[in-house]
Amino acid sequence: MFYELNDEQKAFRKRVREIYEREVSPLVEEYERKEAFPVQLYPILGAEHLLCLRCPKEYGGPGLDKISECITVEELNRICVGIGASVMVQGGLATDPILHFGSEELKQKYLSPAVRGEKIGAFALTEPDAGSDVSGIRTTAVKRGDTYRINGSKTFITNGTICDFVTVAAYTDPSKRGRGINLFVVERGDLGFSVIKKLKKLGNHSSDTAELAFDDCDVPKERMLGEQEGGGLSQLEGTLKSGRLTYGARSTGVGQAAFETTLSYIKRARRHGQPLSRSQAIRFMVAEMAMSMEAMRYMTYRGAWLFDQGVATMKDASIVKLFCSESVQSIVQKAMAIQKHAGLRADNPVQRFLRDGRLSKIPEGTSEIQHLVIAGGLGL
Ligand SMILES: Cc1cc2nc3c(=O)[nH]c(=O)nc-3n(C[C@H](O)[C@H](O)[C@H](O)COP(=O)(O)OP(=O)(O)OC[C@H]3O[C@@H](n4cnc5c(N)ncnc54)[C@H](O)[C@@H]3O)c2cc1C
Structure with a gap:
């Protein structure tokens, strides 16, 4: 067995290191001090094809493999873990469920802009009283005709104050503990969705972390990921x-x-x-x-x-x-x-x-x- 990155992967590492040193390094001290994410980076990283690395080409993504993604994540976090947190959520928790379980319409609507850095995604599972025990979440999504009405609060959400859309976990059937959960895409402008506050943290200062609220937030039923209730x-x-x-x-x-x-x-x-x-x-x-x-x-x-x-x-x-x-x-x-x-x-x-x-x-x-x-x- 011979275990080493091949020449192409080494060249890729060299290229992404150069990009991050040029585009990210100069921002780190300022944004760590401001405790904010430099949102101007998104279109830059999008133009360099460094967002949502595994997203297929049909949705505008680079369609690369996991090894390539790990190379970019290692190199970005070598420079700044806070900035790395935001980019990791964009290419993982926020968009992966849409890619695998969203309808064609949702993929077109959210993935392509996310890949280009035109839209920022977040993922909201954790709640004030439910972290490791995910089946303990209390957020609900109740069907009312053509919409689902979401109620609940989420905490420690990366990209919370800067996101354009958030993939949210909520119970469609609270009687089915764990199994009655679904994922929904909520947009920044949806009525009833608000940012309660930005959180201050021990580290990852340049990543944006927030507490979010959903108060009678109605979303079209088509924004549920998957075709059936449950299994989220x-x-x-x-x-x-x-x-x-x-x-x-x-x-x-x-x-x-x-x-x-x-x-x-x-x-x-x-x-x-x-x-x-x-x-x-x-x-x-x-x-x-x-x-x-x-x-x-x-x-x-x-x-x-x-x-x-x-x-x-x-x-x-x-x-x-x-x-x-x-x-x-x-x-x-x-x-x-x-x-x-x-x-x-x-x-x-x-x-x-x-x-x-x-x-x-x-x-x-x-x-x-x-x-x-x-x-x-x-x-x-
Ligand atoms: C920087 C950062 C970014 C984050 N970003 C996001 C995000 O974008 N979206 C999101 O939804 N969440 C996010 N989170 C939240 C994170 O996923 C939760 O903090 C994590 O799942 C733990 O949940 P908790 O904090 O509620 O701790 P708890 O689950 O309450 O756990 C408290 C302690 O008990 C331990 N414990 C819990 N259950 C068991 C068990 N069964 N056996 C043994 N020990 C146990 C835990 O290990 C921990 O030490 C983020 C957190 C951080 C720190």
Whole structure:
């Protein structure tokens, strides 16, 4: 077995790195400080074919594979995890269910503009009292003639204040716990849909996160994904499988950023009249960081390859997400330990990597939930 990106994939990585360094890097400090997403990036990334990577060509997408998507996610998150969060939702949770379960009309209406960066998508499942336990959501969608009336509130929604449309999970039949859920597309201008507030977070400052409300929000019945009531959670399975693999790339990206800045610090710094790089303790720590980076990258791209072959299981995806989001914790901790007071300075990105890295343990299933999925996949 020979395992390495091929020449075409390496050239693709080089191209996307150049684009992100040119278009994204100059925005990071300003938008992290403003705690806002730079929306002007969307049409730029759309024009570079760097949104919704797996969206097929018939809807204007690049129609690339999971490995290519992971390359872009790793490279973008190497530069900024907050900005990466928004773009990841656009190409995953917000649009994947429309691609797989939406009618032709919905695909034309939402996917093509999303690919071009003309419309921003969000995905709303989490509620104030329901996160990991998705069947505990209370949002309802009640059929009234040709419309569904949606009522409920959602929290921690990435792209919440900037989205043009949001894919929302709601019960069409609350008596069927878990099985009575459907996904609906709600548009920014729909009456009864509002943004309650923008949330401040420990990390991912440049991603936009909000609390949303649906008060008697009527949407045409054609905006329900799928033809029958119920089964919305199983529609999410493929999207979550894909998203958890993408999370491997996300953690690998921020880990790589922390690793690179630490290496460059070690090469510059001196202690007790000696280069820091001569310290055995430092050499041990950096060797462990390098080892973790290798392992994260192998796991992520192997998972992406399995996905592209159509054989990745939910267990495979959870193993990648759990391993990478936990491994990145020790990488960012070591980066901070090595740089000591220098790492705490607000103008040193290491403190940002530490905060952003911590958040990877939560979305698309916490680490505890990944343990449960893996155990379930072992037949337990
Ligand atoms: C940066 C960020 C962006 C997000 N973006 C979105 C978004 O765009 N859309 C969206 O819908 N949601 C989003 N979320 C929400 C995220 O999906 C939830 O936070 C996550 O699912 C966990 O839910 P919770 O926070 O309600 O925690 P809870 O589910 O209440 O869990 C609390 C703690 O209990 C543990 N726990 C829960 N159940 C079990 C169990 N059965 N066994 C063992 N331990 C358990 C959890 O692991 C956790 O440690 C985002 C979150 C973050 C941090």
